[in-house]
Amino acid sequence: MKSKTIDSFFKKKSTETTQSPSEASQIEVPYSSSVPLNSDARPSKIPRVEDEALGLSNLEREPGLRCAFRGHDESSGSKNRGNFLELLSLLSSYDEKVEDVLKSAPQNASYTSSTIQKEILQIYASKVRNVIREEIGDRKFSIIVDEARDESKKEQMVIILRFVDEQGQVKERFFDIVHVKDTASLNLKNVIFNVLLQHSFDIQNIRGQGYDGASNMRGEFSGLQALILNDCRYAYYVHCFTHRLHLALVAAAREVVKVHQFFKDLSDIVNIASASSKRRDELQKAQAAEITRLVSINELATGTGMNQIGTLQRPDMNAQYVVGCSRNKKEDVTVEHHYRVDIFFATIDTQLQELKSRFNENVVELLTLTTALDPKEFFKLFDIDKICILVNKFYPEDFSQQEKERLSYELKHYELDVCTHPDLRKISTLSELCRSLVESGKSVMYPLVDRLIRLILTLPVSTASSERAFSAMKIVKTRLRNKMEDDFLRSSLVVYIEKEIAEKFDVNEIIDDFSKVKDRRVQFK
Structure with a gap:
């Protein structure tokens, strides 16, 4: 069955009769003249309404299409009944068969209510x-x-x-x-x-x-x-780990006074410049005037694509560093010493202290031992003793005593086979190694190693x-x-x-499950 194009779908009803049978909509109309619209009686089996040509599969997996799905007033006299019912109304205005389905369905079994939508979802x-x-x-x-x-x-x-x-x-x-x-x-x-x-x-x-x-x-x-x-x-x-590193960096920036003051001043400058549009325009105007001045005195060289910095005055790093107030002046402190020792080294020391305090020793040991199976750099870190310690200390319940004794022998064969394999030794990550072991069939040859790798990869x-x-x-x-x-x-x-x-589910499966959840007023077939 050919899919409808946008142009063919949005044709007036009068022109739809000219379509060939192969392009016609495949909607079956559940119409029964013996069942009035307002009847509570259960009609006979109603054929399912299907139209794959309309290509509405995305509607099923995009709940609400990121917009309000229902309206607060969905009565027939409402000017805005909500996106869902209005969309049905739009479809019915361009397709007689959809219109017939909506009109012929009993009011107590129209299946357009929010309750039905929730059940299907x-x-x-x-x-x-x-x-x-x-x-x-x-x-x-x-x-x-x-x-x-x-x-x-x-x-x-x-x-x-x-x-x-x-x-x-x-x-x-x-x-x-x-x-x-x-x-x-x-x-x-x-x-x-x-x-x-x-x-x-x-x-x-x-x-x-x-x-x-x-x-x-x-x-x-x-x-x-x-x-x-x-x-x-x-x-x-x-x-x-990302969040932990972020916390360590924030703490380091807070503990080192000079770094903390720098980011505080930087934040204040940004807030002052961006708080007022007039202030921002004046800043841009002043910046343009300064660039023009620097270009005129050859401090900035103009390129073909953009203005580029040609020469900058570099401070003498051996010059004596002088702070603002004379009583805080430090004797024989150069600029290089100030930035290297007082700021850089102090920041690094604080970061190391924060990282050590935020990593649990038990978890650090676990992660350190797992590197013994890391295939990076041609299995450079492979260590049978560390792997056995890892199993005995952290995963004793996942291996029986016999398997623990057999693991060391299996690792020796694994080292001679996998670690020297021309294809497997090129792998750089543990997850890639796990997939390659399955694809090559070696996960069956080394089941204990494969099990341990899977346990390591399971760690978040x-x-x-x-x-x-x-x-x-x-x-x-x-x-x-x-x-x-x-x-x-x-x-x-x-x-x-x-x-x-x-997206792998078939609509018919959903309809079958929907009809089996509880007794329905109509029976689908």
């Missing part, structure tokens, strides 16, 4: 979660959790699952978003466990936790990570996926849709973010 979201659950299976996984406020000022908690699939591919799947009224650590833990248990996940399979560093999550004694670690001994907490390294989920939340729940219910938001985000999975 919930079916989509449920099928997506089921696919994710099947992907994980009995494998080990990590949880990535973060909190943020939505447009309605509700505290929403995102749950991301990180795992390695059968093909050795590392995946982070958006699984759910939950409105939490109480952000206490114990309540967050109960909410997370309830979501996992509802989908038959084994809590003991959690092998990692990833948070952004909020106090209620990273607390060493009563934080979320500590509570989960009490129930799951090997769910190691890894603070997002950042909370970027949760941040992207909140970006998607701002797209779905906007200022015009700030009254969206929590369940509708959950389903919308699952379908929207995991559209790669959702």
